[in-house]
Amino acid sequence: MSYERHLAFNLRIRGLPEDEIAEALDEVRAHAAATGSPAEDEFGSAQMYAQQFPKRKRRSPGYAVMVVGAVLAITYAAVAMLLLPFLRIEVRDLVGPIRLWPGVVLILGGVIAGGLTDYFRPLPSSTAVR
């Protein structure tokens, strides 16, 4: 299961759609069952095997989460800079001496949440017609 999850994660990062990921997982499952060998022995590491698939322009859901984090960070930075001249509110009084740390937290939070979204997203169900 862990190999499949790693592979699905790496294929999502490469922009593959879920149906193609499901098919790749089906192949790995079937081949490993036929050979009786662990998938990693047959296909190499999930990261290396994923690199055999051409990269797509499509973005994963995790990427969308990262973008949201980045947009929130930029919005925060803009608001933080405009509060003082327009509303006479000093952001440092609210967040401490380093004014932009919440923005950094939003970016890092977006990156982590995006990675977790792609990694822990349920594996796509088999595409094989039964």
Added chain:
Amino acid sequence: MDDADWTQELTRAALPQAVLAVLSHGESHGYAIAETLRQHGFTRIKGGTLYPLLKRLEDQGLVEHSWQHDQAGPGRKQFAITERGRNTLEDSAAAWQRMSTTLTEIRSTRQEHP
């Protein structure tokens, strides 16, 4: 380049033609293709090499697949050669033969150096 390198290089070059040749005798699944190749003297082809190649052949319209299910266990992806694949196999076999002939000629003909 040592022996292992030569074998690897030749295997890489010959593999698409070899896979098409196996499929020209009837449809087969990945593991069976690898086993047939091994029985004919190829080094054991791992899944990480075979499936990306089959995908490339499929993208080129030379191979097609269907899923088959037995009683238990995961389904098997059966691959079959297409008409275009058969034509390509003929062309590549002829090209391979020409290359082999050329190499033989080079080896057996004394070259006059200017």
